[in-house]
Amino acid sequence: MRNSIIASACLLSFIVLFNQCKSSLESQGSTQTTGTANKKGLKDYYRNYFSIGVAVTPRLRGEEAALVLQHFNSLTAENAMKMGPIHPQENRYFWNDADSIVDFAQRHGLKMRGHTLTWHTQTPGWLFKDSASNTNVSKEVLLKRLKDHITTVVNRYKGKVYAWDVVNEVIADDSATYFRKSPWYQITGEDFVAKAFEYAHEADPKAILFYNDYNTENPVKREKIYRMLKKMLDAKVPVHGVGLQGHWSVNNPTREELENSIKMFASLGLQVQITELDVSVYGGRQGGQIIQGQAQREAAVFTPEMEQKQLEKYKMIFEVFRKYKKEITGVTFWNISDRYSWLDGRGRKNFPLLFDQTLKPKKAYWEVVNF
Ligand code: XIL
Numbered sequence: 001m002r003n004s005i006i007a008s009a010c011l012l013s014f015i016v017l018f019n020q021c022k023s024s025l026e027s028q029g030s031t032q033t034t035g036t037a038n039k040k041g042l043k044d045y046y047r048n049y050f051s052i053g054v055a056v057t058p059r060l061r062g063e064e065a066a067l068v069l070q071h072f073n074s075l076t077a078e079n080a081m082k083m084g085p086i087h088p089q090e091n092r093y094f095w096n097d098a099d100s101i102v103d104f105a106q107r108h109g110l111k112m113r114g115h116t117l118t119w120h121t122q123t124p125g126w127l128f129k130d131s132a133s134n135t136n137v138s139k140e141v142l143l144k145r146l147k148d149h150i151t152t153v154v155n156r157y158k159g160k161v162y163a164w165d166v167v168n169e170v171i172a173d174d175s176a177t178y179f180r181k182s183p184w185y186q187i188t189g190e191d192f193v194a195k196a197f198e199y200a201h202e203a204d205p206k207a208i209l210f211y212n213d214y215n216t217e218n219p220v221k222r223e224k225i226y227r228m229l230k231k232m233l234d235a236k237v238p239v240h241g242v243g244l245q246g247h248w249s250v251n252n253p254t255r256e257e258l259e260n261s262i263k264m265f266a267s268l269g270l271q272v273q274i275t276e277l278d279v280s281v282y283g284g285r286q287g288g289q290i291i292q293g294q295a296q297r298e299a300a301v302f303t304p305e306m307e308q309k310q311l312e313k314y315k316m317i318f319e320v321f322r323k324y325k326k327e328i329t330g331v332t333f334w335n336i337s338d339r340y341s342w343l344d345g346r347g348r349k350n351f352p353l354l355f356d357q358t359l360k361p362k363k364a365y366w367e368v369v370n371f
Helices: 002-032 062-071 096-108 139-156 183-188 191-203 219-234 255-266 288-293 304-323 363-369
Strands: 051-056 074-077 111-118 163-168 208-213 241-244 247-249 271-280 328-333
Touching: 051 062, 051 111, 074 096, 074 328, 096 111, 111 139, 111 191, 111 271, 111 328, 139 183, 139 191, 163 191, 183 191, 191 208, 191 219, 208 219, 208 271, 219 255, 241 255, 247 304, 255 271, 255 304, 271 304, 304 363
Parallel strands: 051 074, 051 328, 074 111, 111 163, 163 208, 208 241, 241 271, 247 271, 271 328
Antiparallel strands: none
16 A cells, blocks of 8 residues: 555656656747747847737637737738728728737737728729719819728727838839829829828827838839938928838848848938738749739749748848847738748748748748847
């Protein structure tokens, strides 16, 4: 009897010790496994630098929600706050999706970026047209619609969304054109840009207001964006920051191009955020949109060569981000993991993020946190 009590006690202590050992090993290995919110994640490594965000879809749950909580302290709605989804008809707003993301951020103490109030894509059908005549509305009507939209959306999330991408992608890519020839531009000229910032500021004077664009490292486009921002700042338009989308690839940008962009925009007194970061494994200088539309010829395999080039690019860009930590106030990834990326268009997988399809950190992750 006595022996069997001693044997049970021994066994019990062994189990307790084993479990203690195991959990301490797990917490040291932290991000080796996908897991719970108390393990060290990207946001912890970057605590003294800038917030680390991620673009998400509504109703986050399960292991993806756990990964988000472990690594990120800021959210952006991938689509839910865009004008088409949130304001499908002139007199009807659809709040459910955006609300569910904002609620998640609130419940877990994450920051929330608002994206985006004015864009030429994902606009609702009613926006530019007079419903009776089916012709374009006048400048006055369009600006009134813009004001109503911005006022309503910004008001709803006042105090919950700390920063807004007020205007998205209005500068043209080709060197001969200044503003993109969107319906916004065709109807109002360039005035809608400054107006959008004024309306947003009026609705929430505390929100930090961003101009957001891609290909911001291309010297010609960068110059045009700079010119537009400078003109607005000189006219006292409430612009506070510039968002470099960061839809990059294994081939671009170079360190020098990236540093030049950050320095140039910061010289205007604006804060800089990287708002939509991903590093496509397919090369070429292009905005994410152009990648998405390309013919899909490449095989969907994440080759060792892609892995190597991608980790080098991630290492370099985060070195630059850390160097400019005074200027950079946030870095947001566009999607959570390689399980789903908006770049997976037309059947070709891309592998542009730091977590793989099983949500495990990739080699590039360790380059980013190793400093
Ligand atoms: C993308 C979304 O990720 C896709 O789901 C959607 O089909 C198209 O828009 N620049 C932006 C983002 O500012 O809003 C875009 O998001 C990616 C390019």
